[in-house]
Amino acid sequence: MEDLYQYDHEYRDSIATVDEQGKRIWVYPKKPSGKFHNYRIVVSIVLLAVLFGMPFIKVNGNPFMLIDVFNLKFILFGIHFWPQDFHILAFAMITMVVFIVLFTVVFGRVWCGWTCPQTIFMEMVFRKIEYWIEGDATKQRKLNKAPWTTKKAIKKTTKHLIFIIISLLISHTFLSYIVGIDKLRVIVSGSPTENLVGFIALMVFTGIFYYVFAFFREQVCIAVCPYGRLQGVFLGNDSIAVMYDWLRGEKRGRLKKGKIEEDKGDCIDCHLCVHACPTGIDIRNGTQLECVNCTACVDACDHVMDKINKPRGLIKYASYNGIKEGNSRIFTPRVMGYSAVLILLVTATASMLFTRSDIEATILKVPGQLYQEQPNDRISNLYNIQFINKTTEDIKLDLKVKDYPDATIKRVGEESLDVKAEGQMDAVFFIEMEKKDIQKMKTSLQIELSADGEFIEEIQTNFVGPATSRRK
Secondary structure, eight states: OTTTSOOOGGGGGSOTTBOTTSOBOOOOOOOOOSHHHHHHHHHHHHHHHHHHHGGGOEETTEESSEEETTTTEEEETTEEEOGGGHHHHHHHHHHHHHHHHHHHHHHTTHHHHHTOHHHHHIIIIIHHHHHHHHOSHHHHHHHHHSOOOHHHHHHHHHHHHHHHHHHHHHHHHHHHHHHOHHHHHHHHHSOTTTTHHHHHHHHHHHHHHHHIIIIITTHIIIIIOHHHHHHHHHOOTTOOEEEEOHHHHOSOOOEETTEEOTTOOSOOOOOHHHHHOTTOOOGGGOOOTTOOOOOHHHHHHHHHHHHTTOOSOSEEEEOHHHHHTSOOOSSOHHHHHHHHHHHHHHHHHHHHHHTOOSEEEEEEEOTTOOOEEETTTEEEEEEEEEEEEOSSSOEEEEEEETTOTTOEEEESSOSOOEEOTTOEEEEEEEEEEEGGGOOSSEEEEEEEEEETTEEEEEEEEEEEOOGGGSOO
16 A cells, blocks of 8 residues: 555544644534445434334343343343353353454454444434534534524524433433333332432433533544454454555546546545544545444545546445455455354353253252251251242242152241242251161262252252261
């Protein structure tokens, strides 16, 4: 690239939204339009419908998605996860990270431009409202520089009032994924003093969302989001990203009498790609961490190419090698390595998920308690048992000592073992065995757990007996 034209390297030493004095430069992106923007609108509508609609979807009376970090209860796609399933969630998170890395290595920062909630809300919701009330970039600049009048006050007040309402809607939706839609209804319908923690959480979330989308804006992608910083590590010369075709565009020429200067490239240096960029960069300088691959520059450039009767694609989805050498490899050794790791992680996660038990039991001998001698030459030990029902139905459990038909299990207190749906039960049991069956101080027992007559699993524990019963 460097051998074709001399780069202006100043952009590498600073970001487009900060001036020489360190003050922020407010970005006024030109109102986007074009093929890719229309595609992004469709994708955004679908994703927003999923985001706002999913809290209302229930499976067997339970949320389809719930991330209750306070009670350590997680429901993902209708599947319940408990603290005991943390290892599965950890593997799933690692798998997701590797997938994101692999996807970025191949397709660059497409996630940021097309599916990231920050981008979708900023570009497809809040900026749309801003364009509707204040007009395109030029009108917004004039309005902000103009003195305060009744017209300006009405526009600003209307815009920010709508921003606050939308932020309230987002915060309610966000909280519904944490506490569930039913509990959210209780928080909203009751007095703030009745659900003070929930009310404060809603106000804090609303304030954060309003500040981010009304004022902080693209700085989230540029300065806060770690994904943008890691882009330089993930991307390679074969990664697909929004690229400027410097071979075709350079050297840049101006239009004179409707024609491009002789011995010049197709780029007429109109700067419309810069004006359309929501992060304020010049894509002609190459891939930069601020670029979110939103394709606004692609649509802007295609409009210009149509006007000057040049083929579209001066700015396009391509790789560095795809432009420089005319070919781009997707299945590079790096991609194949990440793919192999991803396949292993997916296999491991799926295996753990499908072999996960819906009923989990933990049996522990009560610490500090010795065995007790019972009538009829029997020995008993005292145990604490905890049951967790991960299903959405009430179940009745039963315990049986395997390989010792004369052994009995007696619960202290109630006899039945009824565990509520998604519930937990702690109980205390005596296990009694014939003295003749005890061959050593510690006898390994296998406890069979069944639910409603169906075998669930075997649980191992130890039974302590008298030393005099050991065989010599």
